Amino acid sequence: MDFTVSRTFSSLYILLDIVWLLALAGLLLYFKRRLAVIVGLLAGLVYFLVDFGIFYKLLGTRQINGADPFWFLLWLSMSxxxxxxxxxxLLLDGDGHAVEWSLLPILGWITVGQLSHNFGGGFTEITISRGTGAYHGIMALILCAGYLYLVFRNLRGREKVNILWLIAIGVGVQFAWEASLLINGIRPPLWQPIIVNSLIETNLGIPYTYHIHRAITKRWNEDLSFTLVTHKIATQ
Structure with a gap:
């Protein structure tokens, strides 16, 4: 299915979003969620390589009006x-605070969007768009491979991964992002972006992120201290 996703917003949104990102990072560091901050920064760089390097430069599917493409996509990807x-x-950590961690980005997206909508009249308007037909098939293949591997391991009895929870994370995070764009009037009211993007775009990385999270948290805690593994010695 080929469709175009677009956004239109004022440059005030960028300024407010940067302030919010710094506040969010500061909050995570305050609560010693240092691994989450590092992962978020690395993910932003990966997004930038994909968005600027592939979508914009290689495929030419990304269109930007009203801003410098390099700096704009660097901000967008990091955001x-x-x-x-x-x-x-943080959701994969399973620390019992899923609601609190989930409220933070949602509140930020809604607040920044509404403030920029109300007070961004004197700022430069930016419009971006991208087609999806050139890469959604590849994304679906990556998603399929990742979840099939988890299904295979579950059926083999090697481990019992809560696949439903992983799908809820992958779909839910992207859905919240897409919904905030609709609520704030940034995204046109089309059903394809919120449904198709939510099912594929972030969700495709969840199985792989799960394995990365599992491998890293075997060695390090969220505050970057080493994980202490306690071995129980059987007494006879």
Missing amino acids: YGFTNFAWIW
Whole structure:
């Protein structure tokens, strides 16, 4: 299915979002969620390589009006790359605060969007768009491979991964992002972006992120201290 996703917003949104991102990062560091911050920053860089390097430069599917493409896509990628994957990482931690961690990005997206909508009249208007037909098939293949591997391991009895929870994370994070764009009047009211993007775009990385999270948290805690593994010695 080929459709175009677009956004229109004032440059005030960028300024407010940067302030919010710094506040969010500061909050995570205050609560010693350092791994989540690092993962979010790395995810932002990966998003930038994909968005600028592939979508904009290689495929030419990304169109930008009203801003410098390099700096704009660097901000955009760091914004939702950091927020989405720091949020995903915290949900994978399973520390009992899923509601609190989930409220933070949602509140930020809604507040920044509404403030820029109300007070951004004197700022430069930016419009961006991208087609999806050139890459959604590849994304679906990556998603399928990741979840099939988890299904295979579950059926083999090697481990019992809560696949439903992983799908809820992958779909839920992207859905919240897409819904905030609709609520704030940034995204046109079309059903394809919120449904198709939510099912595929962030969700495709969840199985792989799960394995990365599992491998890293075997060695390090969220505050970057080493994980202490206690071995029980059987007494006879």
